[in-house]
Amino acid sequence: MARVELNQITKGFQNQTVVKGVNLVIPDGSFTVLVGPSGCGKSTTLRMIAGLESVTSGEIQIGDQVVNQLPPGKRDVAMVFQNYALYPTMNVYDNIAYGLRNRGTSKKDCKILVEEIAEIVGLTPYLKRKPSQLSGGQRQRVALARAMVKKPKVFLMDEPLSNLDAKLRNQMRVELTSLHKQLGSTFIYVTHDQVEAMTMGDQIVVMSEGNIMQVAAPMDLYQEPENLFVAQFIGSPAMNIIPSENDSQTLWGFRPEKALIMSDAVTTVSTNEMITLRGSIVSREILGADSLYYVETGKGRVVVKMDTDQTVELQTSVQVCVPYSHIYEFDRDSGNRVQRREGKPAPTLAGGMV
Amino acid sequence: MRKAVAAPQISGISNPTKQQVRAGVTQAWMERLRPYLYVAPALTFFFLFFLFPIAYVIYLSFFDWTLLNLEEMDWVGFENYSALLAESDFHQVLWNSLVYTVSTVVLGILLSFLLALWLNKKAKVYGVIQAAVFSPHIISLVSVAMLWMWLMDPQYGLLNALLEMVGLPGYTWLAETKSAMISLILVSIWKGVGYNTLVFIAGMQSIPRDIYEAADLDQSPWWRTLTRITIPMLSPTLFFLLVINTVSSFQVFDTIYVMTQGGPINSTNMLVFYIYEQGMDFYNGGAASAASVILLGLVGILTFLHFRVMGKRVHYQ
Numbered sequence: 001m002a003r004v005e006l007n008q009i010t011k012g013f014q015n016q017t018v019v020k021g022v023n024l025v026i027p028d029g030s031f032t033v034l035v036g037p038s039g040c041g042k043s044t045t046l047r048m049i050a051g052l053e054s055v056t057s058g059e060i061q062i063g064d065q066v067v068n069q070l071p072p073g074k075r076d077v078a079m080v081f082q083n084y085a086l087y088p089t090m091n092v093y094d095n096i097a098y099g100l101r102n103r104g105t106s107k108k109d110c111k112i113l114v115e116e117i118a119e120i121v122g123l124t125p126y127l128k129r130k131p132s133q134l135s136g137g138q139r140q141r142v143a144l145a146r147a148m149v150k151k152p153k154v155f156l157m158d159e160p161l162s163n164l165d166a167k168l169r170n171q172m173r174v175e176l177t178s179l180h181k182q183l184g185s186t187f188i189y190v191t192h193d194q195v196e197a198m199t200m201g202d203q204i205v206v207m208s209e210g211n212i213m214q215v216a217a218p219m220d221l222y223q224e225p226e227n228l229f230v231a232q233f234i235g236s237p238a239m240n241i242i243p244s245e246n247d248s249q250t251l252w253g254f255r256p257e258k259a260l261i262m263s264d265a266v267t268t269v270s271t272n273e274m275i276t277l278r279g280s281i282v283s284r285e286i287l288g289a290d291s292l293y294y295v296e297t298g299k300g301r302v303v304v305k306m307d308t309d310q311t312v313e314l315q316t317s318v319q320v321c322v323p324y325s326h327i328y329e330f331d332r333d334s335g336n337r338v339q340r341r342e343g344k345p346a347p348t349l350a351g352g353m354v
Numbered sequence: 355m356r357k358a359v360a361a362p363q364i365s366g367i368s369n370p371t372k373q374q375v376r377a378g379v380t381q382a383w384m385e386r387l388r389p390y391l392y393v394a395p396a397l398t399f400f401f402l403f404f405l406f407p408i409a410y411v412i413y414l415s416f417f418d419w420t421l422l423n424l425e426e427m428d429w430v431g432f433e434n435y436s437a438l439l440a441e442s443d444f445h446q447v448l449w450n451s452l453v454y455t456v457s458t459v460v461l462g463i464l465l466s467f468l469l470a471l472w473l474n475k476k477a478k479v480y481g482v483i484q485a486a487v488f489s490p491h492i493i494s495l496v497s498v499a500m501l502w503m504w505l506m507d508p509q510y511g512l513l514n515a516l517l518e519m520v521g522l523p524g525y526t527w528l529a530e531t532k533s534a535m536i537s538l539i540l541v542s543i544w545k546g547v548g549y550n551t552l553v554f555i556a557g558m559q560s561i562p563r564d565i566y567e568a569a570d571l572d573q574s575p576w577w578r579t580l581t582r583i584t585i586p587m588l589s590p591t592l593f594f595l596l597v598i599n600t601v602s603s604f605q606v607f608d609t610i611y612v613m614t615q616g617g618p619i620n621s622t623n624m625l626v627f628y629i630y631e632q633g634m635d636f637y638n639g640g641a642a643s644a645a646s647v648i649l650l651g652l653v654g655i656l657t658f659l660h661f662r663v664m665g666k667r668v669h670y671q
């Protein structure tokens with residue numbers, strides 16, 4: 001068990017910098033998820049923590065120790081690889097026991113430990129099999145068992161569920177979270193899937209192009225995005241972005257699930273509490289309980305998420321209403337969040353009441 | 355067992371006419387014949403140039419005949435074989451072939467493996483060295499043999515000059531019974547090591563890198579990574595090289611022909627050269643065919659053994 005700290009970490013490959021001065025504290029016992037689009041440097045960051053990649057500059061601390069110079073085996077971390085990286089020529093038992101044997105654990109203790117772990121992850125009947133004779137889910141468990149058996153301070157996982165089918169992935173997601181609770185060790189988990197991040201992490205690190213965009217708990221990330229990138233990356237479908245009403249320097253954003261579609265005929269909408277966009281519905285996607293409506297408005301195309309029961313016909317002229325309390329304002333140039341709107345924007349704010 | 359069931363007669367649908375039935379039958383036949391027609395050209399080629407010569411040489415080995423007079427062929431049964439097996443020269447030939455093959459294969463593969471371990475790296479230098487090591491493979495074996503004869507010349511050869519430079523006595527190389535065999539083995543290894551190394555490197559590069567990373571995280575010491583991961587993962591490559599090297603070593607001819615002519619005193623005479631000698635120098639077709647069949651049998655047995663003994667341990671992905 002240990003906290004992990006990254007101080008001004010950078011990583012360059014040839015002439016390209018892929019991690020650009022990352023500062024991050026991963027608290028002891030947390031389930032920290034690194035999330036971001038593919039190629040943003042998540043794996044590279046994780047591999048630097050593991051020691052599989054050297055750092056170009058900066059300092060990595062695991063526990064109280066600076067580990068920059070330590071080889072991977074000496075950092076007391078275990079990693080679950082995306083493609084599992086099992087030893088193909090060894091059977092399941094040897095795969096799990098290999099790390100223990102290398103540490104000099106006796107054969108007898110090895111047997112006890114491996115069998116205990118195999119029981120936990122449900123591999124006991126398969127100990128004699130080669131990885132090629134296992135299903136994807138079983139291989140995943142072997143990879144997990146191989147990491148767990150070493151009782152490391154930190155678990156590193158690089159998109160460990162991405163090779164599983166959807167059903168198994170959901171199941172493993174739950175199992176991993178409960179495993180984390182059970183072990184109490186620090187988990188650092190890399191994924192490009194925001195749903196995975198939101199459901200599993202207690203601390204989420206959003207990355208983009210080698211930079212950290214925001215570090216927060218899942219709900220905070222959804223409710224209080226600090227910048228355009230996070231606002232659009234977290235949440236599905238992505239936040240709508242429109243030009244703001246009277247300030248060309250800022251952009252407004254609102255989530256598809258916070259907007260309402262109203263008939264064009266309704267005129268009772270109070271413009272003091274809501275913004276209203278007039279337009280017509282160009283297409284509709286039914287997701288099941290919810291439907292997505294694509295509305296072409298004077299400020300661009302926006303998406304509105306509504307209950308499927310409330311059907312609205314295509315091509316209908318409608319107005320999209322969003323309460324000011326659900327509008328996020330961002331600086332157009334920096335992309336940073338300006339403030340949370342609590343009422344109508346300043347120029348026409350008359351009463352002074354907030 | 356299928357029960358005979360009378361076809362149900364459905365009114366309105368007439369039974370197929372005889373003509374239709376016949377057309378159906380020919381069509382079914384064509385369907386069955388079609389795959390054979392597709393492979394016929396290849397099969398013809400195979401029978402004509404592979405199976406037939408093998409069968410024919412087996413047939414010839416039961417006759418006493420000479421290349422000088424193909425009219426007279428006397429059936430002698432296994433006499434050619436018994437004569438060969440009784441001859442001490444032939445024993446020596448078999449022994450030489452065995453020594454040569456085992457040494458070339460074992461040393462050659464070992465050396466190639468070590469080279470591959472060393473050269474399997476990213477930097478440009480290694481690519482250059484790899485190309486250099488590979489180059490003998492593309493030179494004709496006769497040229498290689500000539501080249502090494504010069505190098506090994508006791509008077510003005512480069513090898514002895516080098517030995518003298520470091521104060522060692524010159525070596526007889528091809529001129530003495532013991533050293534001639536060693537020289538041939540040396541040349542064969544030199545010629546083959548590039549190809550073997552290349553195949554090994556290709557094999558090594560197909561091992562996923564993350565397996566080594568997992569091993570690093572598992573604190574695997576280098577020698578255990580080598581014996582528990584690299585070598586087992588290379589077993590198909592190793593097996594392949596073992597088989598083709600054994601077969602080609604058993605068939606060595608060019609270097610013997612150019613460098614030693616089987617001498618001195620039969621010390622480097624091996625199966626294929628012996629067959630050539632019997633047939634082309636002594637015109638003894640019977641002995642040559644019988645020796646060919648023995649060669650075929652030996653290589654066959656060895657290959658079979660490889661598959662039986664080694665094949666089981668090979669790990670295929």
Ligand SMILES: Nc1ncnc2c1ncn2[C@@H]1O[C@H](COP(=O)(O)OP(=O)(O)O)[C@@H](O)[C@H]1O
Binds near residue numbers: 038
């Ligand atoms: N070994 C490498 N050599 C050169 N470039 C690399 C190497 N590994 C990763 N990169 C580059 O670094 C960037 C980040 O990669 P990575 O950390 O794997 O992204 P992610 O895991 O977020 O998808 C990518 O542009 C990738 O091409």
Ligand SMILES: [Mg+2]
Binds near residue numbers: 042043044158
């Ligand atoms: Mg990645």
